[in-house]
Amino acid sequence: MLPYAAYLRVYEPLSAFPPEDRVRWARYAESKDRPRRARALEAEHAESVRRLLAIPPLPAPERESQDAYLRRIGDTLYVCPWQVRLRSWLAFAAFRKSTPAELADRLVPRAIAEQTADDFDRFKRTERSLRVHIRTSRWYIPTPWFIPFDSAERWLVLGSERTPQGWDPGTPTTTAPPRNMLYVTSMAQARRRVARALAIIRRHVGRVSALTEVEEVGRWLEEFHPHSLVELDYGGLVHLMDDQTLERDLSVAELAAALASLDNGQEELAYAMYRRVILRWRAIRALESAN
Secondary structure, eight states: OOOSEEEEEEEEEGGGSOHHHHHHHHHHHHOSSSOOHHHHHHHHHHHHHHHHTSSSOOSSOSSOOOOEEEEEETTEEEEEEOOHHHHHHHHHHHHHHHSOHHHHHHHSOHHHHHHHHHHHHHHHHHOSOOOOSEEEEESSOOGGGGTTOOGGGEEEEOOTTSOOBTOOTTSOOSSOOOSEEEEEEEHHHHHHHHHHHHHHHHHHOOOHHHHHHHHHHHHHHTTSOTTOEEEEEOGGGGGGSOHHHHHHOOHHHHHHHHHHHHHTTOHHHHHHHHHHHHHHHHHHHGGGGOO
């Protein structure tokens, strides 16, 4: 069972990477041993579980991952590095800030925690950027993550016996895709939609928090190559929803309708659309504390 988490990913074109990385990722794409897209999330999760079940646990791997998610459109290869070590460091730093020291020490021995922090500090002294290609959200999808996408960009797989919505029958495959829901768009479209949403929120919404959350997504997208791809993957959250619930999840379309209605002065319709999104994900997030 995959973790109940969703992922926002950026795939950069191979040309965006330094020369040595271009060679490495091109070879990786041709490798028969790399995790295939349909099972890559499972492989990434399995590696994390092995580290956390070790004695003592390892909050971050000793070396950076050499794996990546790949997409190919025409002759262009797009790469989204896993960056497991960097993401683990960032997650562990956030964990230590948000968890009482006594509880944190029980979960991860203090000596291991301090060594992990020291390793991260050394890394930060040698690297100019802590940019990650993958963002993770557990138990729910933050509302701003829906903004970069359009409802027509949904790719929904409900089971191996059914034809995935958005699936190109001409695409070669050797295995049935797992149950999943994705949205994929170009970076240009993603930035344009975020910019439009920000303009509407500035004009009509007084809450600073709403503006800040969308701005943060926009700033993150600006860190990448303009010809990248952006992907929203429901990941393990699909296991919290049955097929009917997934089919009816129109969060992207509803949020877009809310913003358009707000800009057109239809405040009641905007509120109704926005409320549908909020209540849907509030109910799913509540499952975190269910027993």
